[in-house]
Amino acid sequence: MEYLEKLGVNAKKAEREMCGIGASDKNKALKILAENLLANTDSIISENLKDIVNAKKNNMSAAFVDRLSLTKERVAQMADGVLEVCSLSDPVGEVTGGWELYNGLEVTKKRVPLGVIGIIFESRPNVTVDAATLCLKSGNVCILRGGSDAINSNARLTAIIQDSLEKAGLPRFAVQLVEDTSRETAAKFMGLGQYIDVLIPRGGAGLIRAVVENSSVPVIRTGEGVCHVYIDKYATLDMAVKIADNAKTQRPSVCNAAETILVHKDIIKDFWERLSPLWEGKVVIYADEATARYVKSERIATDDDYAAEFNDNIIAAKAVDSVNEAVEHIARFGTKHSECIVTENLKNAEFFMKVVDAAAVYVNASTRFTDGQQFGLGAEIGISNQKLHARGPMGLSELTTYKYLIRGDGQTRE
């Protein structure tokens, strides 16, 4: 049997076995996993070291090596993350609806796992544990395909997960790793619809685009965030400055950080004169000509700047003459993630919330709140910015689907 097909067959078998596993068994496995991660810290770090040595040999950047690196503290954080997911309530089995039909048939709509989830990610070995834990807790089976640079770390972590599953009486192959990290195998993986129900890519925009273009398995797009803060004519200036600053600089590397500030032309001078001193020497601005009169603009902003996800202390800025123009700009350049209006005008706030097409639309609050923890959903597998299935932070419930159970006593259709 071909390599990937074998993983697929294993996964389907594990999927079936997972049907009989309840919440307490899953929690037992997660607790064992947390213990085993701590107990195996040394071997994890020594396998990780092989990856680091290779990465340095391949002249990878310091930031890359940092993302790849596991330390004692980072392993402890992983174990904490597992226990945190363990403490969340189990979404599987929830009856979300039910009714009796005209002919006496009893219909029950019940939450069930998605089935087999494929996770494609880059060289952050913590994703291995993080994704596997969320999949397990929601009753799913997963096949992980991480970047080749982290293969030694990922293989060690997967073995620890599998041993923990076995010890708890769960199917070992509920979590598997694609150890062949060639491009050909990755391409085949994205066509494995016979075995995989959903693919979730986790990583940069390039990875996500590649999966969307090449996969015939249904994909959930996550984490593409070109988010905007629009400062309306009727904004309170103090609040506007505080929100814009928070949305851009509190953690610029993440998807819910702002990438463009739109400011109504009537308050552009006042707004930027207050914000500029805060950002002096810290945030690079690419502004349009109207804005550049009031801020130090590195260059005049291009359409490419407005479409860019900088993930850095860089921001594009534009003057607009109405909430309507702001909404048009967002429709053109946004990624349907998180969008904010700062205003005290009710009509403009309502219009913005109604017309802006995004997972999360904010009035007078920072875009940085789009997050499973902040929303109270618990840990998340990612923030969906597509419209099918789930939108925004994807917690455990969003890793489930449903089925209809219909109980009869001989009903046939006339």
Added chain:
Amino acid sequence: MEYLEKLGVNAKKAEREMCGIGASDKNKALKILAENLLANTDSIISENLKDIVNAKKNNMSAAFVDRLSLTKERVAQMADGVLEVCSLSDPVGEVTGGWELYNGLEVTKKRVPLGVIGIIFESRPNVTVDAATLCLKSGNVCILRGGSDAINSNARLTAIIQDSLEKAGLPRFAVQLVEDTSRETAAKFMGLGQYIDVLIPRGGAGLIRAVVENSSVPVIRTGEGVCHVYIDKYATLDMAVKIADNAKTQRPSVCNAAETILVHKDIIKDFWERLSPLWEGKVVIYADEATARYVKSERIATDDDYAAEFNDNIIAAKAVDSVNEAVEHIARFGTKHSECIVTENLKNAEFFMKVVDAAAVYVNASTRFTDGQQFGLGAEIGISNQKLHARGPMGLSELTTYKYLIRGDGQTRE
């Protein structure tokens, strides 16, 4: 601007305009449409006649010509269908959740339309009106791509829809038809992710497979139904015969009809001796060797027979030695649509419902009930047999997504 791009831009503009359209305006448009269909019956039939003449010239089958043909009665049925959708309640705007965060942020989860839906279908012109009506009622904009054989009918129907929209004050381009039915344009249509949020193919297995393979836009798979009836050892024979007969023969051409009967070996003789006389000269059976001892089998069933969606008075049959073997067979050959067990044994019933992975799992009832009308959901755009987004009959609610609205008074993240 390129042809499809123009349709895309029109659709996005209409999508925005639809944000301001409430339930009463949508209903007004649907009522006008129903009237206009009746008032334009003659012109619809005369355009349809062109398609029929072409189809006959191209030596299409009688069944094909029948599906293509519109009569006065069929136009009246279309108009009735429009009024029926009009009478359903509007799912848009429903608040499905909401809570206050630790920092005072007010989160509201609200149901919104999916946006722009692409419908790809074959040569049944009634789909034009049917799909457009469901999309409109759920606040969506649609772009229809029907088969080239029905182009004259579809163009006339689309014009009537657009005129009705305009008369009701709705955006004309909320419904558009791809009039260029070339293969190249179809391929480009499936890559139009910039403008289209979801693609829904409606038609045979070949069409659906082609869309799934070639689309980079998210797809909802519908209508692939290799459904099974499993007659357990503990079945009541009368009920088993009645359900098997209904599931196969009540309407064999549809996706929720049964394609394979699995019978426990302990009752195989009794069961088939009762069912065979009913099916004599009516249903062709492809049975395995164990079953062929009791029924007139056309040939010994192959794996291809077990995988086939006959959509006809043909059935595959197999003897199994346990509910477990039945479930294994279904996992291998089923399409996750509708599956049935006939049994009086509680344990077997519960096991079957738990382990069988399908949109609808029946105990002691015909698979033919998997249907939006039968389930009480109203008219449906199709029956999803994938797990992302929606499963089973897709009514108006399943044509929506949600967004989070977050209201604050200056909250920023620490």
